[in-house]
Amino acid sequence: MASKQEIKRFKANLSDELHSASLYDTFAAAERDAVRKRVYRELAEAERQHAQVWSDKLTACGVTQPATGRAFKTRLMQALVKTFGPKFVLPALAAAEYADRNKYADQPDAGQLAEEERLHAGIVQELARGPAEGMTQGARIAAAESWHKGVSSGNDLRAAILGANDGLVSNFCLVMGVAGAGTGGRTILLTGAAGLIAGACSMALGEWLSVTNARELARTQIAREADELRTSPETEEKELVLIYRAKGLDVASARRVAAQLMRDKDKALDTLTREELGLDPAELGGNPWSAGAVSFCLFALGAVFPVMPFLWASELAAIIQCVLLSTVGLTAIGMFSSLFNGRSARFSAMRQVVIGLIAAAFTFGVGRVLGVSVS
Helix, strand or coil: CCCHHHHHHHHHHHHHHHHHHHHHHHHHHHCCCHHHHHHHHHHHHHHHHHHHHHHHHHHHCCCCCCCCCCCHHHHHHHHHHHHHCHHHHHHHHHHHHHHCCCCCCCCHHHCCHHHHHHHHHHHHHHHHHCCCCCCCHHHHHHHHCCCCCCCCCCCHHHHHHHHHHHHHHHHHHHHHHHHHCCCCHHHHHHHHHHHHHHHHHHHHHHHHHHHHHHHHHHHHHHHHHHHHHHHCHHHHHHHHHHHHHHCCCCHHHHHHHHHHHHCCHHHHHHHHHHHCCCCCCCCCCCCHHHHHHHHHHHHHHHHHHHHCHHHHCCHHHHHHHHHHHHHHHHHHHHHHHHHHHCCCHHHHHHHHHHHHHHHHHHHHHHHHHHHHHHC
């Protein structure tokens, strides 16, 4: 007869597997690519089979299978998939699967589920890497040339959360520091608005520079590859052979494909750019202007929370509402961050709130000390 602790573990495992199956079903329903859709469906079915294992163990113990509702993280990710598409959420899913890949390692009664979970984590990571977003196997050849630099795509969801968090925490601390100095509500409002605009402009400029530099680096790499095609076509043809050998072709087929590509230098350059450099010639790291605009908006979105109460309240009431509204924002950010940190939504939210409030209290205290000193 299983102990209470074992039954509790069976229930937790059953819940996790059912949540995963539901999430993969959502990915499959939203995915347009037929191959990826099939992979998501197979993963969902595999998770349901895993769930059945734990359900059978509970049944054998005489425990009625509990009604398992969707966890908050599952509902949140499903909503994001339906709103923004699978590609936007996939990196967060890959990170979560990687974090849980060894969850059955210390459970002897899990059988082959431990190995299958590691396999699932690898599959999702490959899906997240994508054909145009990460380097293919052929990109390993780039290590032989010292000037090649890998250009990887970022996690859009993670960047969005961090951008909003930067705006919220920095402006929250700024407002509380000024409030601690005993400044009037009108001055605090102006200071908060200035902090919002200044921070958002700084973030936008930083993102614009980052993407612009990445695009310039990509163009330089492509230009060098084109120059190598002109000056050392034999070497580049050998690299193409190695790329297609890495894809699984035999030597004769790889040489035939490489020779055919070398007849059209534009196609050869496009292939080398994608396979060797890991770059999409049509993207080159994204649009710097749109990246800057998104960074501006995300920072401003977070920074507006601490400022809003001073639009309709004053003195102590405005400060209290500022703390409450900022706490709500910190809670939301913490819950979203739980999608890729492997922790529960409750833990992530509490940690975010505690750290944010400590930072705000510290700046409030510094402001109070400086305010008294200046007075």
